Amino acid sequence: MTFTSLSYFLFLPLVYLIFVFTQHRFRWLVLLAASYGFYATFNAPQLLIALAFVSCFSYICALQLAKAVEESRRKRTLQLGATVCLLALLSMKLLPRLPQSFATAIPHVNLMTSIAVSYFTFQAISYLADVYLETRAPERHLGYHALALAFFPKLLQGPIERAGDILPQLRRHYEFNYGAMRSGMLLFTLGLYKKVVLADRLAVYADVVYDNQRDSIGLPLVIGTYAYALQIYFDFSGYTDMARGTARMFGIELTENFKSPYLANSIADFWQRWHISFSRWILDYIFRPLQLAWRGLGQAGTALALIVTFLLCGIWHGTTWGFITWGLLHGLYLATSIYYRPHQTNLYKWLRIDRSKWLKAWQILITFNLVSFAWIFFRSQSMTSAWYAITNVWRLSESRLDVFHGTGKRGAELVLISLFLFSWAELDPTLPRILHTMFDGRLRWLYYYVCIMLILLCGVFGTGEFIYGRF
Amino acid sequence: MISDRLKRTILSELDLDEFDIRDEMLAGEVPGWDSLSHARIISAVETEYGTRFKTLELLKLRNVGDLQALVDHRTTK
Numbered sequence: 104m105t106f107t108s109l110s111y112f113l114f115l116p117l118v119y120l121i122f123v124f125t126q127h128r129f130r131w132l133v134l135l136a137a138s139y140g141f142y143a144t145f146n147a148p149q150l151l152i153a154l155a156f157v158s159c160f161s162y163i164c165a166l167q168l169a170k171a172v173e174e175s176r177r178k179r180t181l182q183l184g185a186t187v188c189l190l191a192l193l194s195m196k197l198l199p200r201l202p203q204s205f206a207t208a209i210p211h212v213n214l215m216t217s218i219a220v221s222y223f224t225f226q227a228i229s230y231l232a233d234v235y236l237e238t239r240a241p242e243r244h245l246g247y248h249a250l251a252l253a254f255f256p257k258l259l260q261g262p263i264e265r266a267g268d269i270l271p272q273l274r275r276h277y278e279f280n281y282g283a284m285r286s287g288m289l290l291f292t293l294g295l296y297k298k299v300v301l302a303d304r305l306a307v308y309a310d311v312v313y314d315n316q317r318d319s320i321g322l323p324l325v326i327g328t329y330a331y332a333l334q335i336y337f338d339f340s341g342y343t344d345m346a347r348g349t350a351r352m353f354g355i356e357l358t359e360n361f362k363s364p365y366l367a368n369s370i371a372d373f374w375q376r377w378h379i380s381f382s383r384w385i386l387d388y389i390f391r392p393l394q395l396a397w398r399g400l401g402q403a404g405t406a407l408a409l410i411v412t413f414l415l416c417g418i419w420h421g422t423t424w425g426f427i428t429w430g431l432l433h434g435l436y437l438a439t440s441i442y443y444r445p446h447q448t449n450l451y452k453w454l455r456i457d458r459s460k461w462l463k464a465w466q467i468l469i470t471f472n473l474v475s476f477a478w479i480f481f482r483s484q485s486m487t488s489a490w491y492a493i494t495n496v497w498r499l500s501e502s503r504l505d506v507f508h509g510t511g512k513r514g515a516e517l518v519l520i521s522l523f524l525f526s527w528a529e530l531d532p533t534l535p536r537i538l539h540t541m542f543d544g545r546l547r548w549l550y551y552y553v554c555i556m557l558i559l560l561c562g563v564f565g566t567g568e569f570i571y572g573r574f
Numbered sequence: 575m576i577s578d579r580l581k582r583t584i585l586s587e588l589d590l591d592e593f594d595i596r597d598e599m600l601a602g603e604v605p606g607w608d609s610l611s612h613a614r615i616i617s618a619v620e621t622e623y624g625t626r627f628k629t630l631e632l633l634k635l636r637n638v639g640d641l642q643a644l645v646d647h648r649t650t651k
Contacts, residue, residue: 394612394613402614
């Protein structure tokens with residue numbers, strides 16, 4: 104079951120009703136049971152075991168950390184906890200790589216998925232690190248701790264929540280709030296629109312190019328690359344909107360995971376806007392410790408820490424050369440910026456263009472293209488394909504758009520109109536304010552109706568798989 | 575209270591003429607102090623005070639006030 108499954112639209116109201124009619128002191132149990140039940144629909148009992156194991160182990164480790172006084176013992180406990188969590192992640196990631204005969208040996212059991220494991224593992228490690236650094240006391244109630252990791256709206260793809268943010272909310276007495284319920288449903292609907300109307304329709308264009316790259320030369324490669332850049336954004340941010348919308352219905356505010364990433368004016372700015380909970384995680388638990396440990400190397404220490412961090416980020420996505428190159432590219436983008444950024448800033452000040460809107464537009468354009476260039480490696484099926492795309496994308500005069508025949512013209516118009524409206528909303532706060540005023544009135548029902556009809560008529564309903572559910 | 579010496583060291587490293595740095599301020603609230611410049615600023619503080627902080631001590635810092643407290647602890651040892 105995913106957020107786009109029909110069964111989810113039965114599951115969610117049922118869970119909500121049981122939750123509301125349960126006494127406060129047992130509500131955690133309702134949500135925990137619902138979360139495990141939600142996870143169980145993937146027919147992968149090994150993942151449920153991994154979730155339960157990581158929950159219990161991190162719970163015990165955190166209590167031991169808090170009890171230990173000697174620094175060496177605390178450090179060893181943290182290292183043990185983090186290592187065991189990572190081993191659980193690694194084992195679940197390796198299972199799908201076993202021979203097919205083993206994978207299908209147990210009927211009705213899916214050994215080919217590792218969905219959600221990364222997210223709850225990272226959250227558990229974050230929790231242990233926070234207890235070690237004494238920024239957070241350990242949670243003494245196993246049920247709340249388990250729920251913080253398993254909470255179904257954020258289970259499959261995050262956001263990766265900090266214990267300090269989610270635990271107080273889970274413990275808080277829930278009171279029905281009409282405004283929160285309405286905005287949660289609105290956010291969920293917007294996320295669903297982003298996923299099934301925009302992302303899955305953009306995927307049609309991206310897949311036409313990237314599944315058969317050698318059939319494309321010039322402009323189709325440009326269109327396919329930009330389509331993928333937009334597809335992955337709407338896919339992941341759509342999921343996050345649905346997760347946040349669902350959580351809001353239960354009185355929980357999850358971390359905003361995306362803040363107009365394609366309006367970033369630098370790669371550093373991009374990573375403060377893209378997959379925010381993950382980039383904060385790698386910043387706090389990988390980059391910062393490395394950077395501080397290597398500060399004796401000066402700027403080179405920070406540059407090296409960036410390259411290592413993003414190399415690991417690439418490897419987390421997958422152990423293919425494409426993902427590794429994608430990670431390395433971002434590491435190099437950031438590492439080189441340490442050296443040229445101060446000179447660039449001084450040059451803009453000297454030219455008196457540092458506050459120019461044209462400069463900002465130029466920076467946004469460059470950043471978007473640098474990010475899209477890196478996506479080529481992320482999406483291509485091999486390094487050979489990626490190299491083909493890079494070397495043939497410039498042959499614009501030889502472009503042939505007949506590769507896109509059969510992809511659906513009506514869908515393209517809807518996507519372009521939607522992109523225009525989303526871009527307008529990002530750049531000009533007037534539109535969201537107008538829409539917000541509408542949403543307070545009867546017109547919001549028209550908006551719901553239009554959204555739902557567009558979703559039903561123009562949505563692409565396939566497997567319902569989300570891109571970041573694979574990682 | 576952030577000492578003038580620490581404030582001068584931070585502002586000099588960030589090439590700022592004047593900025594009011596308070597105890598409860600987070601690093602990101604000081605213009606130019608971000609994750610990429612963080613280690614450079616820490617190194618500058620270490621050079622100024624002739625000390626070297628442990629990585630764990632630095633990871634526990636929550637705001638500029640904590641950095642001042644760490645410096646005070648080291649300089650009065």
